[in-house]
Amino acid sequence: WSKRLYCSAAKRIRVHDALNSPETGSTIRIQGWVRSVRSQKHNVFLHVSDGSSLQPLQVVANSDLNTRDLTFGCAVSVTGSLEKSPSKKQHVELQASRIEVIGECNPVEFPLKIKGHHSLEYIRQFPHLRCRTNAFSSLLRIRSQATAAIHSYFRDSNFVEIHTPVITSNDCEGAGELFQVEPTGNEWNSDKENPHFFSVPAYLTVSGQLHLEVMAGAFPAVYTFGPTFRAENSQTRRHLAEFYMVEAEIAFTDSLKDLMKVMEGLFKRTTENLLSHCAEDVELFHKYISPGCKEQVDLMMKRSFNVISYTEAIDILKRSSEQFAFKPEWGCDLQTEHEKYIVQHCGNVPVFVTDYPYELKPFYARDNQDQPQHTAAAVDLLVPGVGELCGGSLREERLELLRTRLAQTGLQDTYAWYLQLREFGSVPHGGFGMGFERYLQCVLGIDNIKDTIPFARFSHSCVL
Numbered sequence: 417w418s419k420r421l422y423c424s425a426a427k428r429i430r431v432h433d434a435l436n437s438p439e440t441g442s443t444i445r446i447q448g449w450v451r452s453v454r455s456q457k458h459n460v461f462l463h464v465s466d467g468s469s470l471q472p473l474q475v476v477a478n479s480d481l482n483t484r485d486l487t488f489g490c491a492v493s494v495t496g497s498l499e500k501s502p503s504k505k506q507h508v509e510l511q512a513s514r515i516e517v518i519g520e521c522n523p524v525e526f527p528l529k530i531k532g533h534h535s536l537e538y539i540r541q542f543p544h545l546r547c548r549t550n551a552f553s554s555l556l557r558i559r560s561q562a563t564a565a566i567h568s569y570f571r572d573s574n575f576v577e578i579h580t581p582v583i584t585s586n587d588c589e590g591a592g593e594l595f596q597v598e599p600t601g602n603e604w605n606s607d608k609e610n611p612h613f614f615s616v617p618a619y620l621t622v623s624g625q626l627h628l629e630v631m632a633g634a635f636p637a638v639y640t641f642g643p644t645f646r647a648e649n650s651q652t653r654r655h656l657a658e659f660y661m662v663e664a665e666i667a668f669t670d671s672l673k674d675l676m677k678v679m680e681g682l683f684k685r686t687t688e689n690l691l692s693h694c695a696e697d698v699e700l701f702h703k704y705i706s707p708g709c710k711e712q713v714d715l716m717m718k719r720s721f722n723v724i725s726y727t728e729a730i731d732i733l734k735r736s737s738e739q740f741a742f743k744p745e746w747g748c749d750l751q752t753e754h755e756k757y758i759v760q761h762c763g764n765v766p767v768f769v770t771d772y773p774y775e776l777k778p779f780y781a782r783d784n785q786d787q788p789q790h791t792a793a794a795v796d797l798l799v800p801g802v803g804e805l806c807g808g809s810l811r812e813e814r815l816e817l818l819r820t821r822l823a824q825t826g827l828q829d830t831y832a833w834y835l836q837l838r839e840f841g842s843v844p845h846g847g848f849g850m851g852f853e854r855y856l857q858c859v860l861g862i863d864n865i866k867d868t869i870p871f872a873r874f875s876h877s878c879v880l
């Protein structure tokens with residue numbers, strides 16, 4: 417293999433760099449996959465992609481070269497001279513002097529066909545092959561750039577990145593949506609009835625928040641960005657069993673405004689970065705997959721996000737109560753249909769909904785101590801097309817209130833360490849989590865969350 421792959425001495429460059437090369441006339445080598453083959457009398461025209469850009473590089477090969485095995489989908493190494501292209505469609509083309517087929521591909525059996533664009537739904541059937549399509553390779557480049565942009569945003573804002581654990585003993589959200597971790601061999605379990613992680617209960621994390629709160633006892637601002645797991649047995653367009661969450665925690669704050677500022681900044685700076693660094697890839701989604709999304713994104717970038725209270729949101733919903741399958745009442749959790757309506761009502765610009773009923777929120781949410789409509793200092797960010805994108809709150813830093821709430825649910829022993837955080841140098845603090853896949857859904861107009869992640873895990877599905 418190495419002999420075949422490295423026999424050409426020409427400098428290997430990426431398709432992206434070849435397409436953007438200011439100079440022509442040099443001999444180069446590219447390696448990639450054939451996206452189209454067109455034969456004429458004397459020449460064969462190929463489009464070759466290597467994942468570095470949406471646009472493929474056109475290769476022109478004289479039929480005398482080894483062109484027989486060139487088919488749609490095969491892997492090739494092409495050496496040639498990079499020349500100015502006579503066609504208006506591309507600025508340069510590669511005039512091949514040598515072509516090697518590294519990996520053959522039978523185009524009849526290859527599930528991705530040459531002609532026509534496949535829908536995201538169609539290519540979802542082939543999780544091992546969909547990265548070879550234009551749409552999914554664009555998605556993956558965007559996802560990679562958005563990841564870098566998120567890290568830049570936090571770094572520029574002086575947040576310290578914390579690697580929170582994937583295996584944990586806590587159910588941060590208290591919703592019981594945990595995957596339990598157990599070894600396949602059971603020699604470590606003293607309790608054979610309840611298999612555990614080396615004889616102690618352990619789960620895949622539902623949120624890194626509590627670990628970030630530990631760190632907010634030593635750093636003013638921290639964040640984490642990693643995989644998160646929820647045993648949600650529901651098949652919806654916005655739920656996965658494994659998703660990536662960006663979480664931030666800020667110390668020395670007693671105001672939801674500080675959290676909202678970070679959420680809006682994170683959303684806008686990340687999106688700005690994508691629009692400038694992945695313009696071509698984003699355009700593919702905005703032009704061919706989700707018409708109307710570009711205008712939507714432009715609007716979100718221009719406007720300040722709205723802020724309304726949960727109580728105001730319920731009043732708005734009640735005025736149009738007849739529209740909803742689930743009738744809105746003060747005290748109910750907002751349903752997706754409610755969230756979408758609120759966003760539309762606010763001019764299709766993201767909306768922060770603040771101060772939710774206390775009973776709806778987990779034990780850590782800070783009590784607003786308001787009567788009779790008892791609320792917690794919690795905030796969700798709702799966005800067009802998706803609904804809830806972020807969830808956050810101020811955390812209960814008052815020892816006695818927290819102790820009482822934990823005692824009500826019998827969790828005071830489990831969270832003894834969490835209570836201790838409030839005893840030793842406790843400060844008012846708060847944070848939020850943003851679903852990364854939902855962010856991509858919103859900015860790219862992707863209808864189904866399964867099309868935003870390389871390998872989707874959802875109820876009853878874990879292929880590959």
Ligand code: 4AD
Pocket residue numbers: 588589622623624625646648654655656657659661663664804805806807808809847848849850851852853854
């Ligand atoms: O609202 P959630 O459950 O909040 C928390 O987990 C907090 N502990 C975060 C924090 O304050 N540090 O989840 C946060 C976000 C949601 O708003 C949603 O975007 C996303 O995570 N999310 C999901 N995304 C995909 N699939 C699922 N099953 C999701 N569950 C939550």
Ligand code: MG
Pocket residue numbers: 804806807
């Ligand atoms: Mg939530």
